[in-house]
Amino acid sequence: MTPRRVVAAALAALSWVSVAAAQAPTPSPDPANQLDAGIRQAAGRIQTERATKGQSSGLLLGEVQLLILGLTVPTEDRLLARAEEGRTDKQLGADGSTSLVTKGGIPRVLALAVENGALDQTQSGTTVTLRGSPMGLVHALANRGYLAMYVEGDPALNVLQRFSFGVSFDTSRGLAAGESPTLTARARQLSSITGRLTLLDHREPRRAQYDDRWNNFAAVQQGMTSAAVSFAAAARDDQALAAWLQRANIAIAAAPPERVEAVIRTQLAGLPSIAVSGATLAAVATARARYDELLEARATVLAEVDRGAQLVFDYTNDRPLDGNDTSNVRLVGSIGGMVNLTGNVSATFYNSKPSGVTKPARDISAALQLDLPLGRPESVGRFVLSVSAKFESLLSDVPGPAGFLLSGTKGSIGVGQVKLTIPIKDSAAKVPLSFTVASRSELVKERIVRANVGVTYDLDAVFARFKP
Amino acid sequence: MRIRNNNDLDLEAPQGELLTVIVPGGASNAVITFDTPGGTGTLTASGHQFAVPPPGAKPVCFVGVTCTFKASGTCDVRIADQAGNVAQHTFSTAFGLVSNTVVFSIDIVPAGGAGGRQI
Numbered sequence: 001m002t003p004r005r006v007v008a009a010a011l012a013a014l015s016w017v018s019v020a021a022a023q024a025p026t027p028s029p030d031p032a033n034q035l036d037a038g039i040r041q042a043a044g045r046i047q048t049e050r051a052t053k054g055q056s057s058g059l060l061l062g063e064v065q066l067l068i069l070g071l072t073v074p075t076e077d078r079l080l081a082r083a084e085e086g087r088t089d090k091q092l093g094a095d096g097s098t099s100l101v102t103k104g105g106i107p108r109v110l111a112l113a114v115e116n117g118a119l120d121q122t123q124s125g126t127t128v129t130l131r132g133s134p135m136g137l138v139h140a141l142a143n144r145g146y147l148a149m150y151v152e153g154d155p156a157l158n159v160l161q162r163f164s165f166g167v168s169f170d171t172s173r174g175l176a177a178g179e180s181p182t183l184t185a186r187a188r189q190l191s192s193i194t195g196r197l198t199l200l201d202h203r204e205p206r207r208a209q210y211d212d213r214w215n216n217f218a219a220v221q222q223g224m225t226s227a228a229v230s231f232a233a234a235a236r237d238d239q240a241l242a243a244w245l246q247r248a249n250i251a252i253a254a255a256p257p258e259r260v261e262a263v264i265r266t267q268l269a270g271l272p273s274i275a276v277s278g279a280t281l282a283a284v285a286t287a288r289a290r291y292d293e294l295l296e297a298r299a300t301v302l303a304e305v306d307r308g309a310q311l312v313f314d315y316t317n318d319r320p321l322d323g324n325d326t327s328n329v330r331l332v333g334s335i336g337g338m339v340n341l342t343g344n345v346s347a348t349f350y351n352s353k354p355s356g357v358t359k360p361a362r363d364i365s366a367a368l369q370l371d372l373p374l375g376r377p378e379s380v381g382r383f384v385l386s387v388s389a390k391f392e393s394l395l396s397d398v399p400g401p402a403g404f405l406l407s408g409t410k411g412s413i414g415v416g417q418v419k420l421t422i423p424i425k426d427s428a429a430k431v432p433l434s435f436t437v438a439s440r441s442e443l444v445k446e447r448i449v450r451a452n453v454g455v456t457y458d459l460d461a462v463f464a465r466f467k468p
Numbered sequence: 469m470r471i472r473n474n475n476d477l478d479l480e481a482p483q484g485e486l487l488t489v490i491v492p493g494g495a496s497n498a499v500i501t502f503d504t505p506g507g508t509g510t511l512t513a514s515g516h517q518f519a520v521p522p523p524g525a526k527p528v529c530f531v532g533v534t535c536t537f538k539a540s541g542t543c544d545v546r547i548a549d550q551a552g553n554v555a556q557h558t559f560s561t562a563f564g565l566v567s568n569t570v571v572f573s574i575d576i577v578p579a580g581g582a583g584g585r586q587i
Contacts (some may be wrong), residue, residue: 030564037564044563055474062477062557086530205538206496214538218499218510221534224569225501226508229532232571236528250548294567298536 011082029295031288032077035069039268042066043261046252058249059264061235061242064228070268071276072288088326125190126172126181133164136397160170162201166194173321193317202308205301214366220297227287242273245281307336317351324399325351326362340371357396365392375423384421398442406443414439431455469549469574476555479571480545482579488548489531490510490515497541503532518574527576535559536567549573 008287019289029037049056059066110333170191202209235241248267255263276284316328330346348362369388392413397405419434431454438448469481481487491500491511500511506518511533521529535543540562559568 029564034567037566038568040563041559041565041568045558053474057473057475059478060475062571062573064571065567214499217512217536218501220500221499221536221567222503222508222510225503225532225534228569228571229503229530229535232530232532232573233528236573294534294536298566349566370473 016385016415019266024325030077030361031069031291031295032073034295035066035073035268037064038069039264040261043264046260047257050257056253059245059267060246062232063234063291064235064287066268067235067241067271068228068231068284068287068291070271071284074273075269075272077405115142128183128209129166129168129172130167131164134160135163147262161467162198164198166192166386168192168194170321191319191321193319195315197313198310198311200309200311203305203310204308205305207308208304213304217297217301221289221294224287224294227283227290231280231283231288234277234279238277238280240276241280244271244274307340309333309335323403324354327351338372340373341368343368354399354403354405357399361395361396364395364400365390367391382423384419386419386421387417389416389418392442394442400443409443412439413442429455469547469551469552469555471549471553471555472575476557477570479555479572480577483520483522484579485520486517486550487531487559487574488515488517490532490533490546490548491533491543491572492585494535494541494543496570497539497542498535498537500536501534503552505529505531520574523576529574529576531572531574532569533571534567534569537565539559543568544569546587 042063046056048060050128058197061067098453158336169183169185169189171183171189173191174184174186174188176180244267248264251263251267252260310334310450311331314328314330314332316330317325318328319325326348330344330349332342332344334342336338343364343366345364345366349360352361353360367388367390369386372385372387374385390413392415394410394413396410397407400406400411415438417434419432419438422431423431424430432452434452436450436452437449440446441448469487472478472480476522486523489504489511490504490561491498493513494500495511495513495580502509502511504516505521506516509516514564518531533545535545536569537543540561542558544556544558547552548554554567555571555572557570559565559570
């Protein structure tokens with residue numbers, strides 16, 4: 001094994017600590033992506049009305065948030081939000097199709113489940129992962145009308161919410177020569193199965209412990225509601241806005257179903273340039289200010305929710321193409337506050353013991369990571385100092401890639417890392433600096449000391465800004 | 469109450485008619501605030517009832533409702549009269565919305581006449 005692969009193996013071991021966080025915080029929405037979401041919401045409504053009633057009333061003057069954002073969000077921000085959303089849609093198959101060629105009945109069922117929101121799909125390389133939960137299936141069936149009665153907050157359903165599952169398919173398996181990755185969802189492509197039980201979740205925003213925060217938020221939101229009513233009153237008397245709405249709805253009515261969203265987007269792009277009245281301008285400025293306050297207040301509440309304690313139990317059945325199938329059980333706990341603390345303990349077992357191995361357990365491990373946010377986001381940016389450590393005990397010699405036991409690999413591994421992530425303000429770049437010490441890797445008994453400097457950059461955001 | 473132009477956000481109702489704004493099941497999943505001729509506040513599961521006011525300088529009044537989702541969900545905003553006529557507008561987090569505000573306009577008409585939907 002080359003030194004490079006030794007270091008890679010050690011760093012990969014540390015990744016267990018970084019991924020011990022049970023749930024990553026949700027990025028805050030901004031007005032541009034909310035305008036984009038509003039466009040898709042309106043397009044969905046119009047398409048549904050056409051399908052069920054044969055006609056649609058088109059865009060409505062009462063859809064005030066759409067108009068407020070349409071009048072105030074700069075064009076360049078819309079392009080950026082659209083570029084990022086388009087990328088996500090492609091990965092998740094939100095356009096109704098999976099991003100890979102599929103064949104066979106089972107993949108179609110899975111695709112239908114993704115289309116109806118029963119499963120979430122993500123893709124990494126040639127691996128497609130489908131995640132879902134019993135509660136998600138209930139939601140999907142209810143939304144499709146297959147469940148006549150569904151009561152939000154039902155205690156039985158709340159128990160179901162604690163469970164989730166995931167299935168990964170490696171679509172590069174079982175390919176004929178020259179064949180592109182294809183999801184067949186057959187056993188040969190199954191690379192892992194996961195199950196999760198959430199034992200403790202104080203990151204659920206609907207918990208009663210956060211009622212006071214939401215009540216305080218409601219006071220901020222009330223400002224938006226009243227400002228929206230004032231805008232609606234001004235907009236109703238605005239002849240330029242009325243004329244624009246009429247033109248837009250003529251264009252929407254003439255558009256085929258698959259073009260409705262694009263036509264709405266085009267029409268809204270012309271909204272900032274129409275000569276609305278002074279009263280409308282004043283009302284929209286006030287409403288937009290209240291809206292920005294609403295988003296910020298919501299983000300503040302959710303940031304506090306994300307610091308709540310969480311304890312989950314994971315089971316993973318790993319089925320590598322080369323090597324032995326294993327089962328891993330892991331208990332992950334995390335809690336936030338001034339610092340974020342995440343830890344896990346896990347054990348891995350062979351599903352069937354390799355030749356020469358007497359113990360069913362492959363390894364046990366424990367890891368701990370502490371993340372300390374530093375700096376002020378509005379000035380120098382948010383630095384993060386992370387300190388992590390992992391201890392792993394290999395309970396017997398491990399099999400190598402060829403299936404033979406590698407003598408002398410049994411033993412303990414200790415890994416420690418200090419990392420400072422430096423943000424570059426007003427850009428998508430971050431610079432992680434890390435220092436890692438490992439007593440050995442799983443396959444090679446050599447001490448590892450490594451310093452790393454890197455740059456991470458969201459190239460999608462950069463390229464989107466230069467799109468013509 | 470009558471829905472005009474097949475547009476559930478464009479209503480007409482006579483002065484004094486009692487209307488109720490409600491979001492069934494939404495209060496557990498979202499923060500919902502309202503602004504009606506009867507006042508402002510946070511909407512609970514029982515909804516908010518108000519009377520259509522007398523026509524002022526303009527014979528129109530407005531009902532605004534904002535839903536901000538705590539998690540994923542749907543807000544089905546409804547205004548109902550006592551005869552069972554319902555105007556509704558629905559949105560959800562399915563398309564990425566975290567919050568939305570809609571405003572119903574209610575043209576105040578002389579008392580009398582049937583409710584329902586005007587196409």
